[in-house]
Amino acid sequence: MFSSLLSSSPLFLLSLLLFLAPPTAADLLYPDCGTTGNYTTNNTYDFNLRLLLSNLTTRTFLAGGYSNATIGQSPDQIFGLALCRGDVNTSSCRSCLNTASVDILRLCPNYKAAVIWYDLCRLRYANQDFLSMTDNNPQLFLKGVDGIPDGDLFDELVQKLVKAVTDWAAFNSTRKFATGEVNFTTAFPKIYGLAQCTWDLKGFQCQQCLQWFFGQIPSWFEGERGGTMLGVRCYLRYNVSKFYQEASILRLASQLVNATAPAAPHTPDREEDESIPEEITSVKSLLIDLSILRVATANFSDVNELGQGGFGTVYQGILPDGRQIAVKRLTISSRQGLEEMKNELALLAKLQHRNLVRLLGVCLEEQEKLLVYEYVPNRSLDTFLFDPIKSKCLRWGRRYKIIEGIARALQYLHEDSQLKIVHRDLKASNILLGADMNPKISDFGLARLFGGDQTEGTTSKVVGTLGYISPEYAMRGHFSTKSDVYSFGVLVLEIVTGRNNSDPSEDLLSYTWDKWSEGRSLEILDPALGHHCQGSEVLKCIQIGLLCVQDNPSDRPNMSTVVLMLNSNTVSHKAPSKPALCTRKSRGAYDHNLSRPIPMSPNEMSITELEPR
Structure with missing residues (x-):
């Protein structure tokens, strides 16, 4: 038996529990009459309302399942929307809305706002403009039958299923609709899930709406065989019995039975800092059908586009097994041709580290060149660091962990993996941030592999990004692991200051050096951090950043030393010299000469808690 709880007034609805039965296709689930006033029968508002309901019914079934409309002028203006469930046909959609149009006037007589839910459709009108907002209230929760075997596994699979249908509805469906199934037990062979949003929501708005419902599952539906969460803007439901009409869009694998849908090869999801022993052994094992x-x-x-770069466009997607992916689609005229793609493929196939983006597969069909990676939800570091609003999300503790994560990844590339790899294009836009803001280095198209005892190389084709390229590489084409160390130093100073060194108007190295040499290092701190940071850590990072950007590559620390410095308060290092390519804007010329090292003042050597001035 279903129980029904409206989030805004659960106590009132508890008295109705005994009168509610599990919904069938034609069942009314619940009406909610608004609190924004009443109208008089046969007045202008009444006429406009009846006209709106008639128009919504016709327009919705003609449009294929959704429409919204506005009728009249203030104070008799009315806003409305109608939505049919994504798997119902036009005849059922129209029938449901015809019934809703009659029932909403009968059950909420003379109310200026109301919403009515059925299993197959919903209808809402109001005298306030809710169409310009994404508010999902009011909301209705329907509880399922108690008692589920193996509750822990059930909860885990529901989480997996709901996440998959949520992301598919938000980003892979123009109708903002998805269904899915996952194998469970012999007694209950499958769990079924459905997610839907109104079509006018953007992908991220739909995702946020459904994710809020997802967060309510533990408190509302613990121990239940299913749950239904209905709002004005989105709808989420799961159950051990199938409740929708069409075949499932997504079929997920469980720990018990393999899914029948095709899937990309599985890459272990490991969180250790060390390399993962298992490797992808051949390109063939990575191939994914176009x-x-x-x-x-x-x-x-275009809705799924994550960004564009010099080599092509990156799209978000969801595989049939529910995994989110990022697909790098190289343009035919891309500077990263087949050789660069093979280079990136060959390198990433052998690299496994929690701070490196995982390669999942590749597609080389019909002149397409596609690389498939794990999806990293928070985009790239630069989108946070150089944004005046988002930068406030990067508090000091989080920034320090980002610096540590990047350092560990470079240590792995340079020293700890089976290969010695120079990235050659380390920058803020190539640092992706996971759900927990864990940093992951991406884009290995320009990386170079060193074999045996090789420690450096030379090229006549200098590639990379201005502001991050080391001077010896920019001027003479010499690159080594110390070239990455230089880029890392620039990145550290950007994270501390919030300034973009690739911006021609910035002179971050001179700015930092001047403050350091004057004993006023904490003045360079990003204002977005406020006064909530550990001064000793800030000073340590500034020192590391300056050490890494020294002109002579041999003076720069290796990444194992950097990692040690970041993780210890007792390790000391020599004071940095004047950075490479350090300029003063008033002179308008580069000064490549190294000045004598300037010793740190006592407060800069301290490991006590300091606050910016």
């Missing part, structure tokens, strides 16, 4: 990637990205829809 048809799968087209479905996963809604045929590379």
Whole structure:
């Protein structure tokens, strides 16, 4: 038996529990009459309302399942929307809305606002403009039958299923609709899930709406065989019995039975800092069909576009097994040709580290060149660091962990993996941030592999990003692991200051050096950090940053030394010299000469807690 709880007034609805039965296709779930006033029968508002309901019914079934409309002028203006469940046909949609249009006037007589939910459709109108907002209230919760075997596994699979249908509805469906199933037990062979949003929501708005419902599951539906969460803007439901009409869009694998849908090869999800022993042994094991990637990205829809770069476009997608992916689609005229792609593929296939973006697969069909990576939800570091609003999300403790994570990844690339790799394009936009803001180095298209005892190389084709390229590489084409160390130093100073060194108007190295040499290092701290940081850690990072950008590569520390400095308060190091390419804007010229090292003042050597002035 279902129980029903409206989030705004659960105590009132508790008295109705005995009168509610599990919904069938034609069942009314619940009406909610608004609190914004009443109208008089046969007045202008009454006429406008009846006209609105008639128009919504017709327009919704003609449009294929959703419409919104506004009728009249203030104070008799009315806003409305209608939505049919994504798996119902037009005849059922129209029938449900015709019934809703009659029932909403009968059950909420003379109310200026109301919403009514059915299993197959919902209808809402109001005298206030809710269409310009994403507010999901009011909301209705329907509880399922008690008693589920193996509750821990059930909860885990529900979480997996709900996340998959949420992301598919938000980013892979123009109708903002998804269904899915996952194998469970013999007694209950499958768990079914459904997610839906109104079509006018943007992808991230739909995702946020559904994720809020997802967060309510533990408190509302613990021990239940299913749950239904209905709002004005989105709808989420799961159950051990199938409750929708069409075949599931997504079929997920569980720990018990393999899914029947095709999936990309599995890459272990490990969180250790050390390398993962298992490796992808051949390109063949990485191949993914183009048809799968087209479905996963809604045929590379603009809605799923994550960003563009010099080599092509990156799209978000969802594989049939529910995993989120990022697909790097190289343009035919891309500077990163087949050789660069093979280079990135060969390198990433052998690299496994929690601070490196994982490669999941590749597609080379119909002149397409596609690399498939794990999806990293918080985009790149630069989108936070150089944004005046988002930068406030990067508090000092989080920034310090980001610096540590990047350092560990470089140590792995330079010293700890089976290969010695120079990235050659380390910058803020190539640092992706996971759900917990864990940093992951990406884009290995320009990386170079050193074999045996090789420690450096030379090229006549200098590639990379101005502001991050080391002077010996920019001027003479010499690159080594110390080239990455230089880029890391620039990145550390950007994280501390919030300034973008690749911006031609910035002279971050001179600015930092001047403050350091004057004993006023803490003045360079990003204002977005306020006064909530550990001064000793800030000073340590400034010192590390300056050491890494010294002109002579041999004077720069290796990454194992950097990691040791970051993780210890007792390790000391020589004072840095004047940075490479350090300029003063008033002179308008580069000064490549090294000045004598300037010793740190006592407060700069301290490891006590300091606050910026």
